[in-house]
Amino acid sequence: MSVFALGLNHTTAPVDLRGRLAFAPEQMGPALQALRSRLQLNVPEAALVSTCNRTELYVAAGAAQAQVLVRPVVDWLAEQGGISGGQLLDHSYVMEDRAAARHAFRVASGLDSMVLGEPQILGQMKQAVRMADAAGTLGTTLHQLFQRSFAVAKEVRTSTEIGAHSISMAAAAVRLAAQLFEDLSQIKILFVGAGEMIELAATHFAARSPKSIALANRTLERGERLATRFGGEAMRLSDMPNRLHEFDAVISCTASTLPIIGLGAVERALKARRRRPIFMVDLAVPRDIEPEVAGLGDVYLYTVDDLSALVQTASEKRQAAVEQAEAIIDAGVQSFAHWLDQRGAVPLIQALRQQADDWGAAELVRARKLLARGEPVEQVLEAMARGLTGKMLHGTMAELNAADGDERQHLADTVSRLFLRQGPRGGDPRPGR
Template structure:
């Protein structure tokens, strides 16, 4: 009996490889059921995101080869090609890995919160497909519990660790709320897109996007609910903007002191926050000399990001200790399910009860009690003592609606 974690992620495979083995949402039910039909896979959950594809399987034997062959065949990728990107963990290491993934400790951005929701969704889809049983039910509930504890009791997910996120956090500190702010994004590349998504999550009132290529600006605007403009419109857009975040690939500054000075006058000196994420700079350094203008560069934000990364790493060490303890506790529970150990402990427990009741009966006989009374007392006491624990277990299963446990108890009392 083995718990297996098998997959590829951003550390082991390029995006092209990850795309080859990703599971679309409409494939998951068929994939999960196909996987459990291999014969020795009794339970399975598939986690598939842009950064990872992982199979979690409860195996009846230790041979992992059929699972690897199944994954390769399902996606029509040669096993020889797939093997060079795969990692695998077994038993307690697999449990530890799953818990670390759910807590955001194995993510591209340390501590990112989205992965927990993705793992929960994967578990729910597997439940609906009928591939989660008693072992994985306990495993994933333990995983969600420790991930929640990590979020609650550490700061591994706190503070910005990307310049785009840091820029938005800076804007939140200067403007207590972004719900009434107008933001101008200059550029529509990867950094601008990341900033736009963070701004959208903060409920920014209005987002203007100015880009050299209008079509790319329109594509980003459609994604985040903004307005697309060309760079030639900057003179009319700047006076509207409370916050300007610029991140183009221009070799020369495109936002000059004169342009911003004119915008401030039209705004009647309402303050403006300008954040320059570009290298080389998009915004002239002299803009920072203007009254009512706050200018920050990528270097200002990088120092914040660097300090935050160190803080997250420190918190991650605490989180890993929490996960190690929870993984060990789950593994101990799993080992307790071993039938040989269970039978031995069950026999020892009953023998101890019988010995205790017998000694009490022998004492009663020695004190002169009638043998018939002693035997009756022995029978009643032995029956009640042996029935106590199973009775409480059946009652608790009934209260919890645990039909799996009730079905197992039913087998014990069949004639």
């Protein structure tokens, strides 16, 4: 078996391109099934990881099949974003076998994240595995790859300081807001969405005791549950444009495929605020806030990519732990590669077992006939033992007799390892010695 990973992330592709190739959780299963249908080959294993910082496809298939699958997978993924395969390759990476495993382990451990050591990616990868399993595209090889990546990530987190003092996107947003506003306890904050990222952001901002918190969500009930937790107010998403002027800070992260905060709504809000500034953070991929909003003079708009410089400054303090984490990952890659190599011998092992079963069945039929004719049991058992021994050794003996020179010596050494592990009663197991 062979594994390859095709992906793009925050280091290879801008946020707008990542947005075009992002998949919401409910889209992952149908997407994987569509990919499998497109390939029209023996069904390969496939899993899709999609976050605000990356979209990656992991595919496992027979070694020869995997080689011819790369380009069709590239073209399929490119179509999802309405771009050409060549454009996608300009902003993506393809990794195979050991390199693919190393990449998966680094991603799960937070070493490939915009926030070094951030823990959210591990939960997102586990969700990707559940989605692939539900879609019927998670086979033995990818199951092993991801389970091993989770085990490596756990060891990295417990054995190193890679996750210590991790500054998440939410914490970075708080830092930026603190640079704009003298006192965060005097500002009104609006959170748009009710997912995990908004929950994290609200947790960080709530720790600064802002003047008020409001949460706008498409489903009011879900929004109310989260708003209540932080002592805030919930509103319908449809009411947000008319109330945008009330808030000094807006943090948005929804699963919408189109912007939900437009240029016109922000312009009206600024007019109502008499040009008092608005701090805005768009954590969504695709974007929740129209990019043109950044051009307004009194708006301070940041995307996930804009936060990277602040995040990386903090991550430099943990570089000493990276080497230790990489050593753990190296060991994990070595173990997975060994398992993958063993998987390559599975068809041969199955064929050997089937051959042995066939020999045994043939000798059993012969023995039963002899017993039915009244032959003594002892003689029948001896005949069956000789028959099995002859069948098992016939091919090996024929090859030894036909081989010459170095080939014969190499074959003799192999036969000795396979059949004479204890040695032939103190003698040299090789013929003629």
